[in-house]
Amino acid sequence: MTVQTVHFSRGIPPLEAIPSTAIAEHTSAVLAAEPDRVFQYAPIGRHTGDQELREQLGKFHSVDPDRVFVTNGSLQALDLLAAHLLRDAVEPQVLVEAPTYDRAVQIFERHGAQVSGVPLRHDGVDLNVLRERLRTKVPAFVYVIPDFQNPSGVTTSEDKRRELVRLSAEYGFTILEDIPYRELRFSGTAPTRLGELAESTDGAHVLTIGSLSKVLSPGLRVGYVIGPPGTPHALAALAESTYLSPAPLLQVVAARALANGLIRENTEHVRRLLRPRHDAAVEAVRQTLGDVHLCVPEGGYYISVHLPIRTDEESFLAAARKDGLALTRGSAFYPADSAPPSGTVFLRLPFQALDGEEFAEGVRRLAAAAERAA
Template identity: 70%
Template sequence: MFPFSRGIPPREAIPAQELAAQAAAVLAEQPDDVFQYAPIGNHTGDLALREELAKLHTADPERIFVTNGSLQALDLLAAHLLRDTGPDVYVEAPTYDRAVQIFERHGARVTGIPLRHDGLDLDVLRERLAERTPAFLYVIPDFQNPSGVTTSEDKRRALVGLAEEHGFVIVEDIPYRELRFEGTAPTPLAELSPGGRVLTVGSLSKILSPGLRVGYVIAEPHTVTALAALAEGTYLSPAPLLQAVAARSLAAGLAASNIERAVRFLKPRHDAAVAAVRRHLGEDALIAVPEGGYYVSVHLPVPTDEKTFLAAAKKDGVLLTRGSAFYPGSAAPPAGTVFLRLPFQALTPEEFAAGVERLAAVTARLA
């Protein structure tokens, strides 16, 4: 079987033994803290953890709000941002499917703006903005899930300019940002707009451990307070034990060393995956050459509909996520193609190449 279906970190990119040692130290030294409730009343997360996260982003700890993974950050932000404004949310098409589901659960009307190899199609975005101003624009600007696209510096500046001009908020979701294999990192959107118009959603899932379930929002203090009130009304706080383990692990430099290790481990997989896609599926199918992260993706011309293609691929042992699921509403891949997200992080170069070779064979057979 060739599982191209999930973007979870490979075992080699989680420093399990080192995390276990930090957890043991927390249990030995702080049992009274971690087995008690966290304080209530605008509690925004474990202070030591917020201080460590603030260092990662050169931000003020007052501007950090800790959540149970970044999906919960998206959930609370959607509740907060959609409460007082209209239902419109603009997203990249394709985009992270779970985010769309969360926004829709909060009553959002989600519109997909086509994503090009270097970020959103700004002409289409301007057309949509001429019709309606969204409550927020959700973007994954670095090594996007699912496409692997990184938004260029120019487009980042343009997005921030449009947000100022039209008065909407940008939510930038950056779980993969640290996993860069080549090129230089463009400026984070939040740095281009220091006035609070950009809210950053971060996560330790891809740089340290998804099991810690540590996500966070970086925002103005009034937004942080509003999110804290929403959190307190539902689950009080993230688990103190996990927050303490995360704080201690960050203080011990585990994220920094693990990022280095993960990049060293993932880069050969990335290089081999891009080469295999070019060889078996063709340069034209490639949406972008990812400079980091987990995903390479294609718009693959196929002679059938998506359902038939996925069923045929599955019969040949290639498991794929339904590409159309990454397109919200009426957005869709170009006519005559299917969108395929091909996560390379969890497959060896040989497995990946054999998987895409089979995809090429399936396409040829269906023709």
């Protein structure tokens, strides 16, 4: 009998979280109103994105729209920012949380960075370790995902955010703040965005990376950067030499979705959809695996565990595959100089696309695989 696979792999929005019908209606309205403009190249000459979209994103985040640069997804924002921040660095070191988003590490390394990990705790990056590292060498930038982090689910506390921004001012490094999950909070109060804290801290440097993939649609490929004056134009110059211009149709549709309240409406829908899945996932991990989770997330897509094993990661993953589990290799979320605690395997467990019983079944199989791989 074939065992149905439980997918603890990609963190993509479930189809029921994407308002496809409403997006299609907005697209039809755009095509009826201005087909010539949206099927032509966007303007060149340091074009920072559709004007209406930047204005709507400015309202959404309470910032001047001239500080917003729109990209084709947040990974492109990361790529352009890495090029911007690393091109003049003599010894381009980048500090990241350990674990962190694996694709971000790949991008930074592709631009020549030496990526080094700072341990992540239940409330954010270990500031004692970070301070020690800063006394030795100041990095080109520090990359953090402060809200419901991918892959761990950790949210950086208010106190740690304030200290991180203070350290940026003291040592002169830039913080890249990546916030794709920030709006998906199910409980508790949102800490202040790092970019907001920097505005009242002399000498602090924060660039914020956002995305509409988790609150509207990943298919529209809308990411953006919020930075100080001048940064959007600098990024636009890099972008034009890479892909010439963005896709006007997608940006105009996204602007309409913001202006008409679709994104806020859909965000509330996604919170209601995912909250029961989150609660069931936390309960399943506690009941079956015990106290092995890094934190109890208050939102986002992920709960993560450091699962004790008596073998190596490869043997464990092989045992898990036999039990019908699709897992992402946990060590891939750690930079080369970092690793999960000895005797454990790190596992990112996305809950957003699984109902409670599916997730619980996956966790039961994890426990069995850990036993079989001994």
